[in-house]
Amino acid sequence: MIKGKIRTAVIGCGRVSRTAHYSTLQENDDFDFVAVCDTDKSRADEWAAHNGVKAYYSVKDLLDNEELDFVTVNAPNALHPEIGMMAATRGVHVMCEKPLGMTLKAADDLIDLCAEKDVHLFTVMQNRFNATNLLLKRAVDKGRFGKLLTCNVTVRWHRGLAYYSEDNGWRGMKDMAGGVFTNQSVHYIDTMQWLVGAAPKLAFSCMETSLRPVDVETHGSGIIKFENGVIGTLDLTVLTYPDDLEGSITLMGENGTVKVGGKSMNKILEWDFAEPDAEDDKMAMSSDYEPPTVYGFGHIEMYRRVATVLKTGEGVDDVPDGKEGRKAVEILCGLYQSDETELPVHFPLKAES
Ligand SMILES: NC(=O)c1ccc[n+]([C@@H]2O[C@H](COP(=O)([O-])OP(=O)(O)OC[C@H]3O[C@@H](n4cnc5c(N)ncnc54)[C@H](O)[C@@H]3O)[C@@H](O)[C@H]2O)c1
Incomplete structure (x- = not known):
């Protein structure tokens, strides 16, 4: 269980991060938003400055240099399992944007590794x-x-x-x-x-x-x-x-x-x-x-429930995990x-x- 704030990085600085993740993280006191990571350097720099956090240009550098509790993986769909596995290997809890993966094999590899490393895996189904x-x-x-x-x-x-x-x-x-x-x-x-x-x-x-x-x-x-x-x-x-x-x-x-x-x-x-x-x-x-976009407001609730799980160990059935994400x-x-x-x-x- 995490005592204090959940040290968090956002991986992928594109559309969904801008629309639904940054403000949610900034407004939730349970999270300490410390870094963003994007292979597009100018995007990483722009959104690091905007959020007042550090910029990284590779997931490996991010994980080598930050003591993180939690990452959210907001890169293109097929990359979720591979990036999630890099974080899980270091004992970092993972939340993947939808879908969990593009193949069952990739989704299963991620689910199995997270279980082996005893980290939580969440799927955004807001x-x-x-x-x-x-x-x-x-x-x-x-x-x-x-x-x-x-x-x-x-x-x-x-x-x-x-x-x-x-x-x-x-x-x-x-x-x-x-x-x-x-x-x-x-x-x-x-x-x-x-x-x-x-x-x-x-x-x-x-x-x-x-x-x-x-x-x-x-x-x-x-x-x-x-x-x-x-x-x-x-x-x-x-x-x-x-x-x-x-x-x-x-x-x-x-x-x-x-x-x-x-x-x-x-x-x-x-x-x-x-x-x-x-x-x-x-x-x-x-x-x-009336939501401003078709993404709706569910990310706020998603993060709220994730924080409960990570900080108290309770409410695991109230937030979609890897096995729930695998069903779709x-x-x-x-x-x-x-x-x-x-x-x-x-x-x-x-x-x-
Ligand atoms: N929950 C929702 O309602 C919702 C809505 C939109 C998008 N999404 C999901 O969010 C994810 C991102 O979508 P988007 O529209 O923001 O895409 P996007 O292209 O706008 O942003 C993705 C970012 O990831 C970066 N990236 C690519 N490979 C990377 C890597 N290896 N490491 C770090 N960064 C990398 C790209 O440079 C890009 O800036 C997708 O999986 C998408 O399906 C979810």
């Missing part, structure tokens, strides 16, 4: 902490739906040419980023499996790349059958004209229907149950919020396998996927 989604999860846990039947995720966002060309173009690279299934929809797939509360059994998908000079999928659909019989469906695109339209999840059961929508699961659009629950039904009327990675690997083979895929997948 949408679980949307007021809307917390309320929906509570309705599931109270059994208000009766038997769960179907769960639909719809992501109709717009990502233009600039989105794919900036930052060395990593967002258009299949192995580095994944497309709309991974890079935009991993939060939604995670939320689906978290609400459904069962392991996936079977998945089938069709994906396409269109209108953008990239090798990642821009749109597609998928079906996931879960072990408890729930049928999940995915309708995903980043080619919506002219702009972001919807990021929603609809859960239907024997005795209830809820749709959480808006641009990023930030508004309750349907809340119908056979049996009333005065407190929750009232809260459902007032849980909508496994579903995604299955969906990509299905698209490649044009066949349904059965879970659990082999670890080398």
